[in-house]
Amino acid sequence: MAVTESVADVPGPKPRAPSLIGRRLASAALPVGTAIALLLLWQIGVRVFEVPTYIAPAPTDVLAVFGEHFDLLLRNFWPTFTVSVVGFFAGNLAAILIAVTFVHSRLAERALFPIAVFINTIPILAIAPILVLIFGPGMTSKVVIAGLICFFPTLVNMVRGLQSVSPQTLELARILSASKSEIFWKMRLPSALPFLFSALKIAATTCVIGAIVSEWIGADVGLGALIIDSTFNFRSPMLYATVFMSSGLSVLLFALVTITEKLVVRW
Incomplete structure (x- = not known):
């Protein structure tokens, strides 16, 4: 009796799995496409409803600022970048x-952690002038403001990560006569790294906010100073371009932290 084979049973080349680059391009296509669609809606809405430029410039007007005044934006970008990174x-x-x-x-934690919580409850716009009075209007006060705004999330996450080692694991380490330094480097720190990088991703964006706020208080250069100047002079296209550049700086720092996390936290 002849045996018939179905088409599905016929051996053939197996379909290739999508490459890593292909998967990344596919995952990036949706947000990029959404951003382009929003920009097109913005452009059409401004033109159709004849919105004044000083209220909401069209994306093409903002893009023209990047072409005409890119040197001005770049000169103000570097001071903000420096303060953000150092902070x-x-x-x-x-x-x-x-x-x-x-x-x-535990004594230090009980004594100092409530103080850290109290400082974090003070709005950064309220404490920034105090820091300028203490440290002066120079670089130091700006770095302190940028550092302060990203301090508390990292503190909370790092404490939680270092304490996430199970009591059974710590007890086993003590039975095996492990020193405090060995417990820290081989148990506590690896357990804390995922918590730490989660906080660093938050800090990568908030430090830019702190830098811009510090430039609002007393600075004549930087993206924050350029935002204030553009606002009071009704230069809306320049204002929007500066905001986009500030956002780009936050995205850049966030991406660098994400890449570092993939290199360090391999598990």
């Missing part, structure tokens, strides 16, 4: 060191 590292380093102190000293 990011200073604020997060202080938070990590204090978190390590809290984990190894």
